[in-house]
Amino acid sequence: SAVISQKPSRDICQRGTSLTIQCQVDSQVTMMFWYRQQPGQSLTLIATANQGSEATYESGFVIDKFPISRPNLTFSTLTVSNMSPEDSSIYLCSVLVSGGSYGYTFGSGTRLTVV
């Protein structure tokens, strides 16, 4: 399976600022996803990061708030913009490795606290 490096692992940010989270994979992957996990909750898909084109967002998530880039097959970033305390969550990168397997791998997550 792929090895994912997600940075930063945690951060405390002031409201109104933005944070960019990086997801680096050690191999080329078919698909990359960004999830949000609010405290004590399950994982909610934010968007699918598409290589070379705009991300596909789920209902309730918009590009202005969560801009995503994916310049190549091994790297993606998620920005949480104009943060408020409600954005305090764990943000997780997930990948689907090429080759037909359904194995979805997750990064260790970024624990974001907005004060």
Next chain:
Amino acid sequence: GENVEQHPSTLSVQEGDSAVIKCTYSDSASNYFPWYKQELGKGPQLIIDIRSNVGEKKDQRIAVTLNKTAKHFSLHITETQPEDSAVYFCAAILPGGGRRALTFGSGTRLQVQP
């Protein structure tokens, strides 16, 4: 889209006992069902998965069963150990093009009492 329900939300067992977590899914076309274990401060780790053409799969102390007719699947952990304590998530996915992301259940917090 797919909807996955998971029960129970919390489960406490004595060390050595078995634990069972159940999930139901809404779309009969779903064809892949993974289970993830998430320890505190870590990302979810895949522990076992099953495809729709298989009824049961086992890996040491962990097994998953799938009932396509009833649209439910279960995780079975035997001889539980304190290190099994974690939050477990089931998930499902629809085949084909379009949305390729997993839909997750709400999670089960398993506590194994020594």
